[in-house]
Amino acid sequence: MASLTRRELLKTSGGALLAATALAALTVEPVAAQTPRRGGVFRLAMQLDPQGFDPHATVSFVTMIPLSFSHSRLVKVKAGPSVKPGTYPIEPDVAESWTRSNDTTYVFKLRKDVRWHNKPPVNGRELTADDVKYTYDRFLTIAGNPNRQFLESVDRIDVLDRHTVRFVLKEPSAWFLDMLASTATWLVARECIEKFGDLKRVESAIGTGPWMLERWEPNVRLVFVRNPNYFVPGLPYADGVEILLDRDPSSRLASWLGGKIDFAPEYQMVVRRLDLDVARRQKPGLQSVEYPWPVMGLTGFKLNREPFKDVRVRRALSRATSLADIFDGNAFSLGHYVAQGVVPAALGEWSVPIDQLGPEGRKDYRFDTADAKRLLAAAGYPNGFKTTVDTTAGFGPDFMDYVQVLVRNWKDAGIDAELNVKEYGAYVSTTVFGKFDKMMAGLRAIFTQPDSYLAQLFLPESPLNILGVND
Template sequence: PIPGGVVRGYYTTDPSFWDPLRGTAAAHTEWNRVAAPLLQLNYGPGYDPRNFDISKDSIAQSWEVSQDGLTYTFHLRQGVKWDERPPMNGRELVAQDVKWTYERHMATAGAPRREQLNTAIKSIECPDKYTVVIVLKQRMADFLILLAGSYCEILPREVAEQYVDFSNPKAMMGFGAFTLEEFTPGVRMVFKRNPNYYKAPLPYLDGLHLILIPDASTSLAAFRSEKIDIRTVKRIDLASLKQTNPKVYCYEAELSMSAIAVSFRTDKAPFSDANLRRAVSMAINRQEVIDTFYFGYGTEQTGPIYVEAPWHLKDLGECAKYEKYNPEEARRLVAAAGYPAGLSVSFAVNSSGGEDYLNYCEYLVDALSKVGIKASMKMMESGAYTSTVRSKREYDDMTFLTLFSVASWGPDVLLNQIYGTGYGSNISLVSDPKLDPMLKAQSEELDPAKRQELLNEIQRYLECQTYYVYWPIGLNVTCLQPWLRQYSPHVAATALSGRITEYMWLTEDSPGRK
């Protein structure tokens, strides 16, 4: 790799908030360029993009787990420096930073992982400058994965005090590969290489210059004219892009760890009846969805665990039939649920979900109409949809939304939080007295082989219950200008996230070197 140069990219909207504890979107992408969680997954050249192992180059360079699985002792890497600017002044990252971060996360209403951290953690102690001891209330097999999540960035206390809980972009100070040097609302963000990054000689780049381009056609035109260096490209645009820009290199089979699903009010009629939920599933021709919307490049999300995760069960048993397209059987199930003449249901839709999302919703309405379910779309503007449907889980009958995303991994997120009684991410309001003990048992089982047996049992059981109906996942396409090298994607990261960009480099003829 040749060090130096600036990658030119873009983003579609300014962050709606800067404090990473205010939600799961907004400034997390930026925070993961300038900071990092205590633990990180293996990213970069030489690693499979579906690798879920914890990296030894994390801020915690080693750790031990007590025999009873309740005490985790983390040993921090020494010499990791915070941002050189006041109020951090380049001081060393120490154990108290980790303790303060997690305790703030646990105390902040609405924080992305507050529920999990509070459920898991009994106490946090710092016996010395570089040691963090966390005692759990109960065993948690996914505890390391939880701490590696991109919503759990280690944050600087002094900055929070000066800028009132990170409410200002100037508060974005960390210890990661880059520093935020400029943010001009509605115009651009500029990141510079952190000269004190503990993983030197990384990053290879001198920085990232990102401009705001809300319109997709405008950003595609900017990529065609070589004004930006990297862009996710829709499959429908790929052939013409290769014709006008034959030297670009495109990664054409990126499977994102993100899934959207039909969710139901399972706590009341009509979708308290499993037969009706199964009918919805069997009304969807998943291969037709892949062919129509993804031009044949996609995969079916079978079962409740992300299809490319190591815990996913391929043989889901007899109830796998409910994910097969069978409109005749779907009509029979509608009748068996007590609606021989069909029924009408309300379908809550985010009117600002984007063109693709709205097309999917239209497809669902048409597919359901053919099996006797008349779904009437109830359009809601984005703010109302988020606060009512996603946050409060208040909707009439069914909805369609992202159920898990790139920042969500591990069975505890994919199962317990989405299906467990009382969890905020349980959009279908599942409350299953048989399932809850099964979820608890898998979460506390530390033996990987025994845990997988429990997970297999849960996946087969949930396949029969059909509490959600998962939409197929399209394969993403990310295209690079010919001078941008060593792009190493990961299913749990976005194209210009910190762990990916720190490995990128530019050839000597790159415009980013001029």
């Protein structure tokens, strides 16, 4: 049997997701190399309040971003100027090292200087292998964990000694370490689960990370203070972190331009292309770095319900959608985007551009309103049909602009889509888990490996197979 390269394999499987990756501008102030000094407070902005502090109960970025300041993982994705864009190397976090004795056995040695935050009920005790086992056992067994499939290859977790833990897999998994590095796998303390249960209170957000969550003022800010017992010597440099909570992109931009926040004001700390000229005028000497943004839009439908059972209807929706209409006018992109399939361009060699797909794959992404009408007529809908689309304004006004373009495109083909706009918390707890009637429109979670982009949405046993794929 002839072998296929990863790109050849992906070329044969053009999906029908309606998505593209915008090129975001990451702005940085040019500074001369200098020795870091202790002190100061890092300030950034986020659109919404967190949906609690339980990493095993949500896929929401507004929970995962705050936890990134207070919590740690067994291993993590390496970041920094030495990392080539589009690559996601894995490095230790609370693990000191790891070995693989065979294709299904990984042994992790833990650092011996890691302590939980010195707050009740954990009170600064040492992190041990029992904590690692507890976290991942909980990850795999807690009801409703939307990311459970990340680690379903795990058969068991064994504590070998106080600082050594072994993972035994059911079968080889090429992406096991990448899955362990997911932001869904922050380590949690048994005492916090037993005392607080749902981890919605500030007091429950206890980790081993560089800062400790001190207070949460809903709709105003999250305030973190330096962890004096952080296990990386000399770090963190900053005495604190403040996350300002502001729904208005214009207000966030003004705060950044006015020096009230230190990082760029949008999701993933970027600047919208619409705002870039203003930023350059008001911040002379500003430098910008462009990179493929891994955020993907997702338009979904219930495959077991009419009219979406018919593949011709699904193809009609795809061909009625213009990526140019979406991204030429959107504030984030203004025409700068990379048309892509199921795996985003930000994953480098794992992503295949649409123009490199096979003939059938390319056809499914081609904008052709007349062909969409023909497909609908062939499926028994010569006059189109009406449908509802569940979505949320919680992703911001630019996302809603994207959804409105979809609605207009579909209307031109005879599909009358009515939006059911949900509050963000309701959307995350219902629509994200497949609780919608006909269609949905949202954003996909971000991953550092291709498997989750393919498996999470399309494997029948996945908790987030919200479309009902079963083939």
